[in-house]
Amino acid sequence: MPIAEPTGPHIFARRRAALMARAAARGFDGVLAFGHGSALGAGSHSHGALRYLSGWDGHESAALLAITHQAAHLFVASPFMAPLARMQRSDLVLHDVRPQAWRSTLAGILPGPAATIGFGEMPAQIHATFAPHADAALDDEAARLRLVKDATELRHHRAAAALCDLLFGRLGDALLSRRPAWEIQLDLETLARRSGAEQCRTWLTIAPQADYCRYWPAETQQVPQAGDQVLFGVALTLDGHWGHGIRMGAIGPMTPEQRALADHVAAMLDAGLGAIRPGAPLAGIEAAIEGALADSGLATHPGLRRFRSGHGLGFSYEEPLLTEAFRQHFDQGAPPAAPPDIALAPGMLFELHPNLFVPGLGGAAIGEMVLVTPDGPDCLLATPRAPAVWT
Known part of the structure; x- marks a missing residue:
């Protein structure tokens, strides 16, 4: 690689x-x-x-x-x-x-x-x-x-995205090994390190109904079983440049409710991508994602939980100024997003990862590294966004 x-x-x-x-x-x-x-x-x-x-x-x-x-x-x-x-x-x-x-x-x-x-x-x-x-x-x-990445930074971010894709590509075989989620994480994080990443942190939620981002061994003891949802997030650095992504799927067929959640999250991501064009307001990305959530009818669902729908990406996992445009919804006390007066410009890099966790239904999340280009958004991850089905 x-x-x-x-x-x-x-x-x-x-x-x-x-x-x-x-x-x-x-x-x-x-x-x-x-x-x-x-x-x-x-x-x-x-x-x-x-x-x-x-x-x-x-x-x-x-x-x-x-x-x-x-x-x-x-x-x-x-x-x-x-x-x-x-x-x-x-x-x-x-x-x-x-x-x-x-x-x-x-x-x-x-x-x-x-x-x-x-x-x-x-x-x-x-x-x-x-x-x-x-x-x-x-x-x-x-x-x-740091708002606009130069050619050197973008080369590193693209290489970091390729490392994320490497881990996504190995997830299916790892799930079939029938080991606890934390062991799967350890193997994939080690693979990232062996492949050039300085550090790698993953979260892996495996459950009949995905509930939140599970990071640590104490909360990732689940052994993959037929009928489980699988949500997998990767965050790593390459020469200090962050790569980040989220993919999801199920072991066996997805339930209609889980398929519907995945479709809603995909619509939220598409809305966010549609708001990315040079000269457009930074705040428009979050507004578009929130609009798609409102259309889903889930915004007022009792017990709905979700984390931030996106953030800037660069030498920091949450790049300053750009990240302020996205509210941290997981923190119920977080203030509304207050983005600075910034217009989108070619070379800005984001991680967009709309997500939904609904008690009694399950969870869904998709994460994309998105570069602003003169022609609009360029998604740097090659792994398909459609939910995978592992048998």
Whole structure:
């Protein structure tokens, strides 16, 4: 399977220069970008910004990137990460310094005031040492630089989509092995890692009536049986670029009720895809999906549960700004979506995954990686979206 080449240092340098131009326009002489490592997976937003600007992954440790007009300095939180940083990121000035000394070390590097990125995820003990820098956030400016993917990013995302397809293609045989769902997940996640993914997290719901996204061994003990629904989600990274998708099916014939749910979700996805065209409002995607749900008659069904219908995709699992246009429905207390004033443009990348879980009926979900092109949406996954039937 072809895997995209690692991103070159000149591309990171170009991204930093673009960010510094925006920071200088606001009167800053530098930028401080804090980020967790990839071990948090989808649970970190700061990692995406740090990876976009530097290519560095601290894995289970955090890092700080200090950008000036003269150089880019990488501060690693763990001494065990310093050898890897020297090997992988020779384009950066490495500082093998613990977080409590980051601020004092920066005194000799920053010529003046610095803007910040990712400080909202910085541990309070470190954050307190950075006053007054801690309130000079430049997160939105950095996020706007990431809205449109360049050719290098798109090559990686397409390769990540191919890895998702690889796992979808192996699911049927894995189900027939008659092993618990968590063992199937482990095998498929290992396959993704062996095939080039840095990390892979799946969810696999196997039940007569699918109820929610089941991730962990304690909730994935079910052995596939005739009559079960199967919903399978994949989220992985390749050189820091996320790939993501969801496919579904049944072991044996689907019930009429489950077929109807699948049809409703397919209609929601089609509506969302139909709203994707250059110049159209970002908010139109969610509005179209919600309109299709209203047409289904299920929007007010007692007990209906569903998670977010989509999000931006990039160096973060939920790419900033784009994701704000999609409400997290699974959280009953989440506020309505409040998308920024952004129009769709070629090069934006989304994961659209409308979903429905209805007590007494079952569940349905379809997830597509969708690229905005001059001609409309381009779905990057090759696996058919129609529900599979495994016998």
